[in-house]
Amino acid sequence: MTIKVSHSIKPDPTAAATEISSSFSGLTPVVVLFFASSQYDPESISKTMKEKFPTATVIGCSTAGELVSGSMLKNSVVAMALESDAISGIEADVIDLSDRKAPSRAIISLADKFGLKPLELNPDKYVGIILIDGLSCAEEGLMEKIGDLVDIPVIGGSAGDDLAFKKTYVYLDGKVYNNAAVLALIKPASRFELLKTQSFCETGKKLTPTSVDEANRKVIEFNGLPAVSAYAKAIDANETDVASYFMTHPVGLIADGEPFVRSPQRVDGSSIYFYCQIKEGVDLQVLESTDIIADTTADIQKIQEKNGPIKGLINFNCILRTLQLYQDGKNDAYGSIFKDIPMVGFSTYGEEYIGHINQTATMLVFL
Structure with a gap:
């Protein structure tokens, strides 16, 4: 299974995207997932990431801090590239949060692209990833609507803006959206598991x-x-x-x-x-x-003991957990939990797991 992660702290969006694409040299990803600090101009970072990976579905959002294997970061871009041996199918769409019918239209359209009706999607074979405008206050209603339409798990987080609380962004294939969500319907090529961990x-x-x-x-x-x-x-x-x-x-x-x-x-x-x-x-x-480090370590170990090595992990980690980790001087210890796992993630303004929750890390784990 080909899953690789990278990051850049270069402040220029083009330079950051170039550094990431260079580290993915030789790969042909079908999906590139990226999370970028709000220090990056949203139009520029979304556009340049798509230009670097024109044949991939490129999904991302703005953050309140970034995560990559072994490290908690600030003012960076982190990215994950997944090839076809990791993701056998993906379809993504934008949901306008001001349109009450948009969630239904998006899910019907995405399922149709897999040749299925929404309720025909097998929860053992499909999973949804959702990134939502973190200042929309629309997460609960959206997740309820999605839950009414499909039986598959949907996991994700609310975009951040480094605690400015002014404007957050979601990205899809080079474009930028506010008061919107990006929903990706994914068919992993092998087993996957969802983890909800809180302390x-x-x-x-x-x-x-x-x-x-x-x-x-x-x-x-x-x-x-x-x-x-x-x-x-x-x-x-x-x-x-x-x-x-x-x-x-x-x-x-x-x-x-x-x-x-x-x-x-x-x-x-x-x-x-x-x-x-x-x-x-x-x-x-x-x-x-309780202890975030001990609790998260134990939860990751349980998955590995049950399934063997983790092949990749996407981590939606609450900003309040991040603040607590920095306050307690445990940010390096948290990053180290994932040092041997291809992992990217970001500090969110809320986490999605069945519904909308706080002070939790929700993770999609590829096995």
């Missing part, structure tokens, strides 16, 4: 949203109390200090014993904004952070 344990404290502005990802009340008051009580903190606990004590929807993390973003009076939607009346557990 939290339950505290036993329950918060039930009793008043919610769902569209704006804002919780007004938990347990019938102002959100800030209820959250402070649950973590045994002063109300004035709650924001300092957000990274280490998010909340989670527990399904089959697994937390699906919803991370608080900021305080607004007595309310709390989150990085993803909270549904009224759905019980949440207060979570407490």
